[in-house]
Amino acid sequence: MPADAAGDLKTAKFRQDSHYLSLVWERIYKPIRSHNEGLNGRLKGAELNIGEPLHRRAPGQVAQALLVAVMVTIGNLDILETWLYERTGSLIGLR
Numbered sequence: 001m002p003a004d005a006a007g008d009l010k011t012a013k014f015r016q017d018s019h020y021l022s023l024v025w026e027r028i029y030k031p032i033r034s035h036n037e038g039l040n041g042r043l044k045g046a047e048l049n050i051g052e053p054l055h056r057r058a059p060g061q062v063a064q065a066l067l068v069a070v071m072v073t074i075g076n077l078d079i080l081e082t083w084l085y086e087r088t089g090s091l092i093g094l095r
Helices: 003-007 023-043 061-088
Strands: none
């Protein structure tokens, strides 16, 4: 994306400050991408699997969205619980 694309709303959303796949770009985006993929793997894993419609049987998009939000919250709490256990060896305070 050219630097002057900032004023063009249709193309400005694709603009990045560093060149795609440059060393600077990799240093900025690789950890974020890795984190997102790890989170997706955890949320779509065997235990929680937010992608499985059978885990959230409710009619309507609003109910489905709310159930996915609750499932993601549970996944985040699980991540925090794992982090606490790995650092302290205890789950006191979470249960």
